[in-house]
Amino acid sequence: MSASDTLKLEKGARAWLITTGFQPTHEPLWVEALTHGSTGEDRDYQRLEFLGDRVLGLTIADWLFGELTGAEGALAQRLNALVSKRTCASVARSIGIAKHVRLGKQARDDGAANSDNVLGDVMESLLGAAFLDSGFTATQSLIRTLWAGEHGGGAGKSKHPKSALQEWAAGNQRRPPRYELVDRSGPDHAATFTVRVTVNNVGSAQATASSKQEAETAAAENFMETFG
Known part of the structure; x- marks a missing residue:
């Protein structure tokens, strides 16, 4: 002993x-x-x-x-x-x-x-x-x-869509989400941005918004609604 x-x-x-x-x-x-x-x-x-x-x-x-x-x-x-x-x-x-x-x-x-x-x-x-x-x-x-x-409490109940997607990918042993700007159109004062987010071996989703950041957020939200 x-x-x-x-x-x-x-x-x-x-x-x-x-x-x-x-x-x-x-x-x-x-x-x-x-x-x-x-x-x-x-x-x-x-x-x-x-x-x-x-x-x-x-x-x-x-x-x-x-x-x-x-x-x-x-x-x-x-x-x-x-x-x-x-x-x-x-x-x-x-x-x-x-x-x-x-x-x-x-x-x-x-x-x-x-x-x-x-x-x-x-x-x-x-x-x-x-x-x-x-x-x-x-x-x-x-x-x-x-x-x-x-x-x-509120732990994990309300999270930014991009953070939620990041955690979802990690929790499912997937690579981090990849965001890609696929289109930008319109004049500078009224431009629109289309972003596609992809998780390898799962799928992709895209969204259009008035800023790249907002488009990424909306794309992440669309992805979670479709695949989450």
Whole structure:
């Protein structure tokens, strides 16, 4: 048995986890989930973060699928917003993770405890630990509780059409959308622009407007209505 297998949570960290809704039974697992690589210890949260990210993604996807009747594009847009690093960091802040993250002195002095990347990563690592220690059903229930505010809010509901298309393409393992000006007509004071947007191996859509930017936006919106 290695030294890391006998690690114990600090009393305050254990009480905080229980109050938050976690059920820390195998304590070394939770110590690992709270440990940043800057400590130089044998184990840090990266592997648990990898696992927690997948548990979170499946939980949110199942949640959205059961509640929304929109097309795949709308579901993907909401999913991407709710599992984003920013949202994970927001949830982490709401439950006070920052004071319990185990950091090396330099990382703490540099403000890592308040970094979106660190907080989001630790949030996911705790979900990974919860999955291993308590199982999927308990973790799924906890995620629904912790994410209730984000789910009920505006995350991913209203997004600029070009941003929504960009996320849709990424979520479906496609190359980024390609915008092409296919026509410009009329005098300078009353010009019209026609833009085509294409996603490789999916299709294309186009729109005409009084500026190139507006045409790109309308084309992205037309694409999502057709293919999303």
